[in-house]
Amino acid sequence: MDSFDTIIRNGAVLTPEGLQSLDLGLSGGKIAALLPRGEGVAAQTIDASGQHVLPGAIDIHFHIRAPAYPERGTVESETRAAAAGGITTLFEMPISKPCCNTAERVETRRAHFAEHAFINFGLYAAPGDLTDASVGAMAAAGIVAYKIFTTPAPEGRDDEFFGLSFPDEADQLRALKAIAKTGLPVVVHAESAQLLALGEVEVAELDLSNIDTHLASRPAICEAVAVAKLLTMNMEAGARLHIAHVTSALTVEVLRRFAGSSDFSAETCPHYLWRTHEDVRQAGVFAKINPPVRLQSDQDALWQAIADGIITHVTTDHAAFSHAEKLAGAGNMVTAPPGSPGSEVLVPAMLDAVARGRVSLAQAVALLSGNAAKRFNLPNKGRIAVGADADLMLVDLAGTTSIERDTLQTFARDVAQLYYGARFTGRVMRTIVGGASVYDGTIGGQPGWGRYTSPGSAPLAQPSRLSA
Numbered sequence: 001m002d003s004f005d006t007i008i009r010n011g012a013v014l015t016p017e018g019l020q021s022l023d024l025g026l027s028g029g030k031i032a033a034l035l036p037r038g039e040g041v042a043a044q045t046i047d048a049s050g051q052h053v054l055p056g057a058i059d060i061h062f063h064i065r066a067p068a069y070p071e072r073g074t075v076e077s078e079t080r081a082a083a084a085g086g087i088t089t090l091f092e093m094p095i096s097k098p099c100c101n102t103a104e105r106v107e108t109r110r111a112h113f114a115e116h117a118f119i120n121f122g123l124y125a126a127p128g129d130l131t132d133a134s135v136g137a138m139a140a141a142g143i144v145a146y147k148i149f150t151t152p153a154p155e156g157r158d159d160e161f162f163g164l165s166f167p168d169e170a171d172q173l174r175a176l177k178a179i180a181k182t183g184l185p186v187v188v189h190a191e192s193a194q195l196l197a198l199g200e201v202e203v204a205e206l207d208l209s210n211i212d213t214h215l216a217s218r219p220a221i222c223e224a225v226a227v228a229k230l231l232t233m234n235m236e237a238g239a240r241l242h243i244a245h246v247t248s249a250l251t252v253e254v255l256r257r258f259a260g261s262s263d264f265s266a267e268t269c270p271h272y273l274w275r276t277h278e279d280v281r282q283a284g285v286f287a288k289i290n291p292p293v294r295l296q297s298d299q300d301a302l303w304q305a306i307a308d309g310i311i312t313h314v315t316t317d318h319a320a321f322s323h324a325e326k327l328a329g330a331g332n333m334v335t336a337p338p339g340s341p342g343s344e345v346l347v348p349a350m351l352d353a354v355a356r357g358r359v360s361l362a363q364a365v366a367l368l369s370g371n372a373a374k375r376f377n378l379p380n381k382g383r384i385a386v387g388a389d390a391d392l393m394l395v396d397l398a399g400t401t402s403i404e405r406d407t408l409q410t411f412a413r414d415v416a417q418l419y420y421g422a423r424f425t426g427r428v429m430r431t432i433v434g435g436a437s438v439y440d441g442t443i444g445g446q447p448g449w450g451r452y453t454s455p456g457s458a459p460l461a462q463p464s465r466l467s468a
Contacts, residue, residue, distance in 0.1 A: 004032055005435055011048030011394065014055070014365060015083050015384050022051060026390040029434040033386060034136055046437070048394050051429055054365055055382050056088025056391040057347050058372035059189070061244060061267065067112060068097035073411030075116035076447050078320065078343065081410035082119055083439040086347035086428040088391035089120040089319075089381060089453055094164060096126040101122065101128035101163035105135035110141070110452055117450030118443070119433050120391065122376070124187065128163035130171075130178045142454035143374050145185040145242070148175050150226045151193050155335075167193035169229060176230075176237035176415040184455065185240040186374060190226035191218065191291060200334060211284055214333035215277055215292045220248035224290050227251050231258040238262065239377040242375065245317050247272050247291045249301030255310050265375055267313035268302050270342055270349040275299075275418060285330040286417040289317075290338035293418075302359060306367065313375070314350060314367040316342035320412030341412040348401035349395065351426020355397065377455040390435035399427030409443065 004025035013020050015034070025033035025040050033040065059082065066074045080461050082090055091432040092113065094100035100109050106125055112123045122144035128134050138146075150172060154159035166172045178184040199217040206213045227243055231254070234241045241264040244254065255266055271289060287293065305311040319339025328337025350364045359367070373382025380389045403422040405413050431439040438445035 002040045003035060004040055005044040006044045006046060007035070007040050008046045008048050008053055008392075008394070009238075010037070011051050011053040013053045013384055014361060018362070024384070024392075025390065026432075026435045029390055031384060031386055031388050034384075041405060046327075046394075046430070047275060051394045051396055052361070053384065054361075054386055054393050054395060055131050055369045056431060056433070057086050057368040058378070058382060059087045059316050059318070059343070059346065059378065060089040060313060060372050061093065061269070061317045061330050062090040062343070063093050063095060063319040065096055065319070066116075066377055071324070072320045075113055076118065077409070077411040078318070079116070079118040079121070080443045081341070082318075082343045082407065083235070083431045083433070083443060083445070084270045084409045084428070085344040086121060086393035086395065086431050087343060088393070088431060088433045089378075091122040091124060091376075094124045094126045094147050095160050097161045098163050099126050099162050100124070100136060101126040103141045106141040106143055110152050113450070114448065114452060116447045118438050118445050118447060119431075119450045120453045121147040121450050122453040126162075126164035127175050127179055127186075128161075130174050132178065132181065133180050135182060139182040139184055142162055142452065142459060143184065144453065144455060145187055146175075146179045146182075147187045147189070148172070149189040150230070151189065151196060153189050169233075171235060173232065173233045176233055176239040176241070180237050180239040183240070185242050187242045187244050188230055189244050190230055191222045192226045192229075195219075195222040195225060203334065205228075208332045208334060209330060211280055211288065211333050212277075214288055214336075215280075215294070218290065218292050220294065220298070223248055224250040224254050228254045228258070230260060231255075231264060234262040234264060242266065245269050245272070245291060246302065246305070246311060248298045252301045252305045252310060255305070257312070265313065266305075266311045267315050268306075268311050268318045269315060270345050270390050271340060271418060272302055273299060273314070273353075274349055274422075279418060283417040283420075285326050285333065286334050286415050287340060288326075288329070288333055288336045288338055289319075289340055306359065312367065312371045316346045318342045318410075321415055322412070323414040340418050341408070341410045343410055344408055345403060345422070347395070347428055348424035350376050350398060352424035355425035361397075378453065379456045381453075390432060392432040393428055394430040396427045396429050398425070399429070400425060401427045
């Protein structure tokens with residue numbers, strides 16, 4: 001009888017062929033076998049009765065920023081929180097201090113994460129000076145993708161945004177062309193710098209402490225215009241373009257009109273799918289996010305875009321600030337720190353979408369992991385198959401996840417007010433990274449268990465369209 005390190009028994013296993021009643025044999029950090037019920041022996045057995053065994057979530061948009069800002073959390077605290085949320089791999093954005101904009105800084109970030117991470121991690125880089133030598137060296141260091149902003153660097157944060165912010169369109173085109181040569185994706189925070197400047201002028205006489213002022217200062221047209229320009233430029237540049245955190249019906253319409261014009265994809269986040277500006281009003285500065293959470297009509301358009309395969313990724317944009325930082329910004333909602341923690345909301349929210357019939361379980365898994373593995377060329381992740389990495393989550397589809405301050409693992413639990421009181425149908429019961437349980441109701445594992453994740457050499461596949 002075959003022997004394994006671990007066997008997961010009695011679960012409903014979601015394979016690329018669909019749900020199957022089988023057991024999983026794990027060895028050497030890999031899925032070693034799909035077993036008929038009861039077969040095989042192992043040093044450890046996990047009983048998944050009543051649970052679904054799914055690929056672990058791949059969160060392609062995550063901010064930690066450690067070690068520069070320990071008051072916002074650490075790699076240990078935020079990867080523990082990610083593990084509690086069913087996330088087995090995260091991609092860290094390059095807004096470190098200083099910005100992750102050279103191969104040397106990629107290596108520094110890699111070393112820091114490798115020492116502290118409970119789950120797997122990939123790194124983004126800023127394209128920096130846009131020279132072929134520098135951009136190519138970062139690709140050679142194993143980054144998963146590049147990131148740029150079409151907005152200026154926030155005041156006083158030039159060292160965090162050097163080589164990352166390109167408000168000038170000529171520089172945006174240069175960045176797309178430089179990155180296209182590497183074959184790696186480029187993820188863009190897309191808002192028009194010129195229209196944002198106009199928005200700030202137009203709200204200057206309003207009450208800056210009112211959260212409504214933030215929404216008024218960043219109308220949907222700012223995002224839609226920036227996305228339209230990027231997609232037009234990409235018809236010439238030929239980059240593998242990915243639009244971050246889509247928020248509006250207007251931007252969805254732009255994405256529809258450019259469908260097939262170049263290689264691009266798009267994501268949105270739970271706060272845009274499950275919250276509206278009415279919820280933001282209740283949470284105030286703690287729900288200040290860029291781009292802002294918008295109206296019910298925008299939320300409806302995002303769900304339709306998911307159904308139609310226009311948006312193929314759902315990710316957290318986890319951005320932790322301290323309680324003191326958020327409160328200090330409450331007098332000016334235009335300049336207050338933008339972001340909210342989402343690591344423990346992502347998977348429960350999408351399981352709730354399954355319970356509500358918004359998406360099927362297979363579609364939810366594609367949005368959470370399968371499409372990320374394809375888009376970012378991680379052939380051993382995002383699927384349950386022999387030879388794939390043993391990065392898994394066990395979930396109870398009938399369970400309940402309640403979000404309160406005291407239920408959260410993130411260091412930023414004090415600023416998660418946007419989600420306080422939320423109840424989702426669906427619960428993460430266990431998270432397995434590289435064959436080892438790092439969460440089973442409590443945090444296990446150890447810092448440094450997570451592995452550096454780089455693109456593979458297998459042929460690229462396109463994300464799955466989710467419409468029937």
